[in-house]
Amino acid sequence: MSDLISVAEHRTRVLNAARPLESEELAVADSVGSTLAADAISRLDIPAFDNSAMDGFAVRHADVAEASRDAPAVLRVVADVAAGSAADPALSPGEAARIMTGARVPTSADTVVPFEQTIGGLGDSLTEAAVSVPPRARGAHIRRVAEDIAAGRVALSAGAVVGALQLSALIAAGVREVSAVRRPRVAVVSTGSELVPPGTDPAPGQIPDSNSALLAELVADSGARVTLRTSVGDDPAALRALLNEVDADVVITSGGVSAGAYEPVKQALAGRIRFDRIAMQPGKPQGFGVLDSGALFFGLPGNPVSVAASYEMFVRPALLRVQGRADIDRPRFALPATTGWRTPAGRLQVLPIVVDGSGVRPATAGGSGSHLVGGLGRAEGYAVVPADVAEVASGDLVDVMLVS
Numbered sequence: 001m002s003d004l005i006s007v008a009e010h011r012t013r014v015l016n017a018a019r020p021l022e023s024e025e026l027a028v029a030d031s032v033g034s035t036l037a038a039d040a041i042s043r044l045d046i047p048a049f050d051n052s053a054m055d056g057f058a059v060r061h062a063d064v065a066e067a068s069r070d071a072p073a074v075l076r077v078v079a080d081v082a083a084g085s086a087a088d089p090a091l092s093p094g095e096a097a098r099i100m101t102g103a104r105v106p107t108s109a110d111t112v113v114p115f116e117q118t119i120g121g122l123g124d125s126l127t128e129a130a131v132s133v134p135p136r137a138r139g140a141h142i143r144r145v146a147e148d149i150a151a152g153r154v155a156l157s158a159g160a161v162v163g164a165l166q167l168s169a170l171i172a173a174g175v176r177e178v179s180a181v182r183r184p185r186v187a188v189v190s191t192g193s194e195l196v197p198p199g200t201d202p203a204p205g206q207i208p209d210s211n212s213a214l215l216a217e218l219v220a221d222s223g224a225r226v227t228l229r230t231s232v233g234d235d236p237a238a239l240r241a242l243l244n245e246v247d248a249d250v251v252i253t254s255g256g257v258s259a260g261a262y263e264p265v266k267q268a269l270a271g272r273i274r275f276d277r278i279a280m281q282p283g284k285p286q287g288f289g290v291l292d293s294g295a296l297f298f299g300l301p302g303n304p305v306s307v308a309a310s311y312e313m314f315v316r317p318a319l320l321r322v323q324g325r326a327d328i329d330r331p332r333f334a335l336p337a338t339t340g341w342r343t344p345a346g347r348l349q350v351l352p353i354v355v356d357g358s359g360v361r362p363a364t365a366g367g368s369g370s371h372l373v374g375g376l377g378r379a380e381g382y383a384v385v386p387a388d389v390a391e392v393a394s395g396d397l398v399d400v401m402l403v404s
């Protein structure tokens with residue numbers, strides 16, 4: 001239909017309004033989940049000093065270069081260097097130091113021979129080392145100072161999110177504080193008079209409010225903080241009052257944006273934000289704008305699969321952008337469909353999928369219905385099928401983004 005606007009156009013509008021928040025200094029231990037606002041600079045070399053990669057002997061390469069099982073190079077062991085030791089024993093020709101993994105390599109040694117390449121191994125290692133296998137090269141089994149990151153270099157770049165891997169790198173680099181973008185505060189509001197709180201038995205005509213939980217968890221997964229999670233009935237005045245009070249950087253509602261008689265979001269915000277029909281399935285009706293408070297406002301359609309798909313396509317990229325993330329899109333892979341399915345003409349399809357062997361199939365038994373919230377529980381990601389494709393056949397390659 002001609003009044004549909006493309007996903008790309010809507011996304012551009014959303015991202016243009018999504019500006020990074022201010023930054024704050026955080027202790028590294030408190031930075032997990034935050035995005036760096038500036039490069040974190042290493043205070044230490046990694047490795048911090050030349051050290052041994054193996055338990056064995058620190059040797060002079062010239063002493064062992066010709067060693068063989070028939071003619072072992074027999075060295076006198078003059079020192080024992082454990083990890084943590086500051087010792088730097090001097091080795092003369094014909095001498096070795098016993099050394100453990102992670103220990104400093106003596107300045108006068110240039111190679112490490114593991115116990116396995118000696119005749120006596122650990123057994124008589126404090127008296128002599130009979131090397132029976134020559135090292136592959138001078139420098140073998142030595143981990144060089146700063147070969148990974150040098151002090152003064154970037155340990156983690158602006159725009160990176162601090163997870164477990166990044167935290168370990170920052171700690172190893174001796175970083176104590178980072179400049180991080182403040183995490184967005186997000187309000188999640190379900191609308192609909194049919195909703196009852198999770199765990200409550202619905203009366204006839206009622207259903208559990210699954211969207212606010214869905215959105216709250218998605219928001220948390222995106223590194224933002226849910227500061228309000230609530231539900232209002234089909235009551236535009238109540239919603240307007242709530243929106244006037246809410247203190248958040250981003251407000252996300254579900255429901256009440258389509259063409260019915262009771263559309264609280266549309267009625268509460270008519271003239272203040274845009275309501276568009278997007279060429280996407282699910283997720284056609286979308287409200288978006290900036291509230292008087294400056295908060296970004298997303299009025300997502302109420303159908304649960306529409307909420308999940310709209311979040312992936314519009315809200316998540318925006319939340320990552322306001323956090324200053326370098327990467328705001330999930331990686332996409334082309335995988336074959338293991339079964340065929342129909343796609344809506346003229347709308348980009350965002351279909352929950354299950355990874356099935358080396359291909360994908362719809363997660364929702366009935367296909368692409370936006371109400372099939374039960375099937376969402378099986379979904380591992382989405383197939384994103386262009387608007388001009390009318391049908392996916394078994395074996396076709398489809399673009400997939402994984403979310404779990």
Ligand SMILES: Nc1nc2c(c(=O)[nH]1)N[C@H]1C(S)=C(S)[C@@H](COP(=O)(O)OP(=O)(O)OC[C@H]3O[C@@H](n4cnc5c(N)ncnc54)[C@H](O)[C@@H]3O)O[C@H]1N2
Nearest residue numbers: 190192209210211212255256257258259284301302303306
């Ligand atoms: N005449 C038309 N009707 C509809 C159109 C249209 O273009 N013309 N669009 C359809 C499409 S597409 C969608 S998507 C929905 C969007 O409707 P709303 O955003 O107004 O959402 P509601 O009507 O409030 O709810 C839709 C559906 O989702 C269920 N729901 C709502 N909130 C929750 C919640 N928190 N947890 C679980 N389920 C929820 C609700 O009960 C409805 O079944 O409009 C179509 N109609």
Ligand code: MOO
Nearest residue numbers: 282283284306370
């Ligand atoms: O756009 Mo609705 O989300 O197709 O069902």
